[in-house]
Amino acid sequence: xxxxxxxxxxxxxxxxxxxxxxxxxxxxxxxxxxxxxxxxxxxxxxxxxxxxxxxxxxxxxxxxxxxxxxxxxxxxxxxxxxxxxxxxxxxxxxxxxxxxxxxxxxxxxxxxxxxxxxxxxxxxxxxxxxxxxxxxxxxxxxxxxxxxxxx
Numbered sequence: 001x002x003x004x005x006x007x008x009x010x011x012x013x014x015x016x017x018x019x020x021x022x023x024x025x026x027x028x029x030x031x032x033x034x035x036x037x038x039x040x041x042x043x044x045x046x047x048x049x050x051x052x053x054x055x056x057x058x059x060x061x062x063x064x065x066x067x068x069x070x071x072x073x074x075x076x077x078x079x080x081x082x083x084x085x086x087x088x089x090x091x092x093x094x095x096x097x098x099x100x101x102x103x104x105x106x107x108x109x110x111x112x113x114x115x116x117x118x119x120x121x122x123x124x125x126x127x128x129x130x131x132x133x134x135x136x137x138x139x140x141x142x143x144x145x146x147x148x149x150x151x
Contacts, residue, residue: 002034002074006057013053019100022093023049025109029059035073037065046089046114049075050096058096060089 009032013021023029029049030036037047047069048060056076061069063080070078081089097103105115 002032005032006051006074009051010053013051013104016104018102018104019053020097021049021051021104022097022110022114023051023106024111024114025106028106028109033057033059033073033075035059035061035069035075037061037069045083046111048089048093048114050093052100060092 009021013019023032024046026037026047029047032049032051035047045062045065046060047062047065050058050060058077058079059069059073059075060079060081061073063082066078066080069080079092081092
């Protein structure tokens, strides 16, 4: 069931010429992976699902929860991060998204702590696209082409 949902999402990404989806809403993370991190945002600890249109799925989650994620999440790779070490999860995302020209986000569901990550430059979407049951906004990185204001 979850693998089919990821495959459907990937098909929609390809059809829309989107490189990667960045999923942060806990219900949507569960919808696509089977993993539900009950307390992550209550403590400012985001769990983030990265779904490239043609590469491995990655779940970024606090190290304290990585055992449960390994048991429950149907993803290709789990990337744990630790509180107070380096720049925590903020170091991981830019490296995973650096080659993406078009990133799908959950416009109305993304927590401010993730939305404020300056390296992603999320602002007004260039267009909207529905995946599963959420609305996703798209943003061209670097401010070139497509409008929307990027970087």
